[in-house]
Amino acid sequence: MVKNTAVGHKKFWHSFRFAAQGIASAFRSELNMKVHSGLAVVVLVAAALFRLPPISWMLLLLAITLVLSAELLNTAIEAAVDLISSDIHPLAKTAKDTAAGAVLLTAVFAVITGIYVFYHPVMDWITGLMS
Numbered sequence: 001m002v003k004n005t006a007v008g009h010k011k012f013w014h015s016f017r018f019a020a021q022g023i024a025s026a027f028r029s030e031l032n033m034k035v036h037s038g039l040a041v042v043v044l045v046a047a048a049l050f051r052l053p054p055i056s057w058m059l060l061l062l063a064i065t066l067v068l069s070a071e072l073l074n075t076a077i078e079a080a081v082d083l084i085s086s087d088i089h090p091l092a093k094t095a096k097d098t099a100a101g102a103v104l105l106t107a108v109f110a111v112i113t114g115i116y117v118f119y120h121p122v123m124d125w126i127t128g129l130m131s
Contacts, residue, residue, distance in 0.1 A: 063110035
């Protein structure tokens with residue numbers, strides 16, 4: 001592992017590079033990170049196609065950010081637990097399951113947010129197609 005020996009503003013900018021490396025690593029190694037990111041792109045394209053208002057965009061971006069952040073934290077917790085011990089331990093299972101539960105909780109929030117944001121635009125679109 002590379003130690004951050006920079007000082008001052010260089011250390012500040014290096015922290016962004018390390019964070020980006022962490023995001024890229026999670027994206028490369030975690031299927032769920034790819035799935036969540038892909039769904040986020042689909043949702044944002046749909047938001048653009050439906051020309052959603054700014055507040056709807058903010059709700060969608062909040063939900064996406066929460067899900068991706070939870071997935072990153074889940075990945076970090078799983079990696080730390082695996083580093084500490086390769087043995088199966090009830091506390092390790094609890095840590096991993098709880099972190100996965102946080103991802104599930106945020107994903108459910110994201111789905112509810114999507115339903116809230118897209119319900120009327122989609123229903124209006126369907127009504128327009130039927131008339």
